[in-house]
Amino acid sequence: MARSRPTSTDVARLAGVSRTTVSFVLNGRNDMAISPATRDRVLEASSALGYQPNAPASQLARGASLTIGLVLRQEPSQVASDALLPQTVQGLGDAARGAGYQVLVESLPPVPGGYRQLLHSRRVDGLIVSGPLADDVELRRVLDDGFPIVLQGHAPTLNAPSVDVDNVAGAKAAVSHLIERGHTRIAIITNAPLTYTSASERLDGYRLALQEAGIEYDPRLVAEGAFVAQSGFVAMAALLEKRSFTAVFVASDVLALGAMGAVRANGLRIPIDVSIVGFDDIPLAAYFDPPLTTVSIPAYALGKTAGNLLLAQIRGEPVPQRTLLDTELKVRESVGTEAGRQQPPRRADKAASERS
Amino acid sequence: MARSRPTSTDVARLAGVSRTTVSFVLNGRNDMAISPATRDRVLEASSALGYQPNAPASQLARGASLTIGLVLRQEPSQVASDALLPQTVQGLGDAARGAGYQVLVESLPPVPGGYRQLLHSRRVDGLIVSGPLADDVELRRVLDDGFPIVLQGHAPTLNAPSVDVDNVAGAKAAVSHLIERGHTRIAIITNAPLTYTSASERLDGYRLALQEAGIEYDPRLVAEGAFVAQSGFVAMAALLEKRSFTAVFVASDVLALGAMGAVRANGLRIPIDVSIVGFDDIPLAAYFDPPLTTVSIPAYALGKTAGNLLLAQIRGEPVPQRTLLDTELKVRESVGTEAGRQQPPRRADKAASERS
DNA sequence: GCCAGTTAGTGACGCGAGTTAGCTAAGCAC
DNA sequence: GTGCTTAGCTAACTCGCGTCACTAACTGGC
Numbered sequence: 001m002a003r004s005r006p007t008s009t010d011v012a013r014l015a016g017v018s019r020t021t022v023s024f025v026l027n028g029r030n031d032m033a034i035s036p037a038t039r040d041r042v043l044e045a046s047s048a049l050g051y052q053p054n055a056p057a058s059q060l061a062r063g064a065s066l067t068i069g070l071v072l073r074q075e076p077s078q079v080a081s082d083a084l085l086p087q088t089v090q091g092l093g094d095a096a097r098g099a100g101y102q103v104l105v106e107s108l109p110p111v112p113g114g115y116r117q118l119l120h121s122r123r124v125d126g127l128i129v130s131g132p133l134a135d136d137v138e139l140r141r142v143l144d145d146g147f148p149i150v151l152q153g154h155a156p157t158l159n160a161p162s163v164d165v166d167n168v169a170g171a172k173a174a175v176s177h178l179i180e181r182g183h184t185r186i187a188i189i190t191n192a193p194l195t196y197t198s199a200s201e202r203l204d205g206y207r208l209a210l211q212e213a214g215i216e217y218d219p220r221l222v223a224e225g226a227f228v229a230q231s232g233f234v235a236m237a238a239l240l241e242k243r244s245f246t247a248v249f250v251a252s253d254v255l256a257l258g259a260m261g262a263v264r265a266n267g268l269r270i271p272i273d274v275s276i277v278g279f280d281d282i283p284l285a286a287y288f289d290p291p292l293t294t295v296s297i298p299a300y301a302l303g304k305t306a307g308n309l310l311l312a313q314i315r316g317e318p319v320p321q322r323t324l325l326d327t328e329l330k331v332r333e334s335v336g337t338e339a340g341r342q343q344p345p346r347r348a349d350k351a352a353s354e355r356s
Numbered sequence: 357m358a359r360s361r362p363t364s365t366d367v368a369r370l371a372g373v374s375r376t377t378v379s380f381v382l383n384g385r386n387d388m389a390i391s392p393a394t395r396d397r398v399l400e401a402s403s404a405l406g407y408q409p410n411a412p413a414s415q416l417a418r419g420a421s422l423t424i425g426l427v428l429r430q431e432p433s434q435v436a437s438d439a440l441l442p443q444t445v446q447g448l449g450d451a452a453r454g455a456g457y458q459v460l461v462e463s464l465p466p467v468p469g470g471y472r473q474l475l476h477s478r479r480v481d482g483l484i485v486s487g488p489l490a491d492d493v494e495l496r497r498v499l500d501d502g503f504p505i506v507l508q509g510h511a512p513t514l515n516a517p518s519v520d521v522d523n524v525a526g527a528k529a530a531v532s533h534l535i536e537r538g539h540t541r542i543a544i545i546t547n548a549p550l551t552y553t554s555a556s557e558r559l560d561g562y563r564l565a566l567q568e569a570g571i572e573y574d575p576r577l578v579a580e581g582a583f584v585a586q587s588g589f590v591a592m593a594a595l596l597e598k599r600s601f602t603a604v605f606v607a608s609d610v611l612a613l614g615a616m617g618a619v620r621a622n623g624l625r626i627p628i629d630v631s632i633v634g635f636d637d638i639p640l641a642a643y644f645d646p647p648l649t650t651v652s653i654p655a656y657a658l659g660k661t662a663g664n665l666l667l668a669q670i671r672g673e674p675v676p677q678r679t680l681l682d683t684e685l686k687v688r689e690s691v692g693t694e695a696g697r698q699q700p701p702r703r704a705d706k707a708a709s710e711r712s
Numbered sequence: 713g714c715c716a717g718t719t720a721g722t723g724a725c726g727c728g729a730g731t732t733a734g735c736t737a738a739g740c741a742c
Numbered sequence: 743g744t745g746c747t748t749a750g751c752t753a754a755c756t757c758g759c760g761t762c763a764c765t766a767a768c769t770g771g772c
Contacts, residue, residue, distance in 0.1 A: 056415035
């Protein structure tokens with residue numbers, strides 16, 4: 001039966017020492033002198049019994065749970081279509097494990113008191129909050145209480161360390177790429193409603209690129225998407241009715257796939273009739289038809305960095321208020337030169353080698 | 357400061373009762389008589405102080421952690437391309453939350469002693485093991501110890517309750533669909549090496565469908581894939597060299613997208629020259645070009661069911677040894693009639709309405 | 713032979729809850 | 743008024759571990 005596991009007392013008895021000694025040995029404290037001989041006896045006894053310290057007991061005694069929480073503050077449908085989530089979770093997990101921590105996942109607690117409960121009950125020592133809402137009263141309170149928290153994604157009104165991808169720079173790079181290829185009428189489909197900072201930041205990057213190139217910003221070329229592929233389809237369909245652009249920056253690969261469907265449904269070709277750049281570089285993006293040129297997000301690093309920052313904060317170390325990770329433009333085949341529109345299609349990589 | 361939270365003693369003092377009474381009230385024990393008046397006083401004091409019971413302490417006292425663990429027993433690259441994972445986690449989370457439990461995620465602990473530690477340290481009350489390996493000694497030991505465990509995915513040699521999708525029936529439905537549309541030379545690309553039960557089961561379903569239709573099984577039409585899109589591309593490319601089939605069952609949508617790329621790269625059209633059926637119905641499948649006909653997996657239900665079974669097991673209730681969830685064939689546009697190969701393309705749904 | 717200084721180790725308390733056994737006062741029968 | 747029940751509550755123990763303060767033994771210097 002697994003019902004009664006050995007305790008440190010059992011180990012002590014078997015090794016013929018006190019429980020205190022066992023604790024010292026097992027926690028590797030070097031401020032307390034232990035002779036190698038007894039050390040070995042304890043270790044031996046411990047493994048002979050298959051001893052595993054009781055976690056709740058040690059958590060209670062130390063006053064720390066060695067656990068960090070990941071709060072997914074999104075709608076279920078958003079989470080479901082978040083193709084990068086597994087990678088992020090893995091990065092977080094690795095960071096945690098490296099420090100002897102574990103990860104508790106709380107997906108959108110509908111209960112009022114959601115996180116507070118986690119924190120106040122000392123179930124977790126700190127929290128990563130993904131997709132924070134700017135108007136989150138709950139979150140603000142927890143922050144005021146001084147709990148270690150790291151935001152994944154940015155919330156300008158919230159005074160907490162955050163880790164995010166450089167949305168502005170990424171979007172700017174994407175749009176600049178289109179401009180370099182000769183496009184001037186460039187539309188944008190946002191990844192989410194503009195109340196989401198990632199969406200508004202990517203829009204900012206878009207405007208910045210235009211501005212730098214001296215292209216005027218035209219609000220009619222902006223369409224709002226929302227997380228899922230379908231919204232990309234709808235947005236693109238709406239945009240196509242105006243039909244006065246040669247390229248679109250779709251600020252999410254998932255939506256980009258939907259958008260590509262809309263392009264085809266209108267009998268147009270990519271990249272001949274319309275060029276597309278995505279954002280995220282989800283694992284499947286390279287296999288879209290055509291392979292999607294997109295802005296790559298370091299999803300694993302995002303999780304790992306967030307985890308490390310949180311751990312540092314828990315240790316009481318100072319932590320930068322805002323950490324931005326770099327994106328990388330992955331040039332594939334969904335972008336053509338504006339000049340190429342009259343000509344027969346050719347592979348983007350050929351076009352790429354002609355430039356530069 | 358968050359450093360000193362109120363304890364039950366504080367609540368007791370404020371309410372003018374003993375700590376014991378507080379405990380009784382807060383845990384809603386009706387075997388102990390408490391007058392409504394003191395009950396209210398306690399409740400009031402508790403919320404006035406914003407009291408949250410200390411989780412480790414109560415875990416220690418009860419001997420239960422109210423936490424279940426999710427072990428991801430896969431390679432990082434597999435996890436990353438598991439597009440259904442978020443949904444599964446969400447289902448699991450909902451099941452857990454409903455019973456006052458939390459979910460701890462442990463992604464592939466490379467440490468020997470991986471799960472045992474979790475269980476033996478009483479950090480979790482039970483485990484969901486996703487993608488179990490049949491030869492997992494560790495797992496077998498934990499099972500022998502009598503710990504509550506539910507396998508997600510099947511491992512015939514392991515004596516533990518499992519939850520899985522009906523891979524055989526799903527695959528059979530997919531292939532039968534191709535057969536109904538007139539195809540007789542049907543290839544298969546597996547979702548994983550055949551040592552994985554899900555892969556071999558889907559292959560079984562394929563063979564079953566062929567057998568039922570009196571079509572002979574041809575091993576040369578079987579290609580092995582492995583989790584990621586690239587492997588689908590490679591497998592399809594290899595298959596195309598033999599070029600003696602009109603349809604392919606790709607046992608994973610992710611690989612199917614890669615496979616579709618290979619088809620196009622060979623100058624062939626889908627579904628005119630080759631029909632494709634996938635498996636999984638990932639959120640993006642409906643937006644492939646053409647929209648992918650595929651076998652839909654109830655990912656959310658998978659997580660939720662696994663969670664509920666585990667909780668039942670923890671409560672000591674009897675649990676079925678094997679639970680299979682139904683799949684559903686989603687007919688979209690990647691399958692054409694064999695007869696249609698000579699004719700101009702037509703939409704699959706039109707073709708569908710002609711039949712039946 | 714005495715004190716100081718180390719080395720090796722232990723006893724006992726505390727963490728914050730759950731829980732059992734028992735106590736007190738009130739109510740009731742007779 | 744005594745005995746018995748019951749409602750209402752509490753004292754005290756328990757869970758298993760971390761840790762501080764303290765002791766015992768063993769150097770070594772002079």
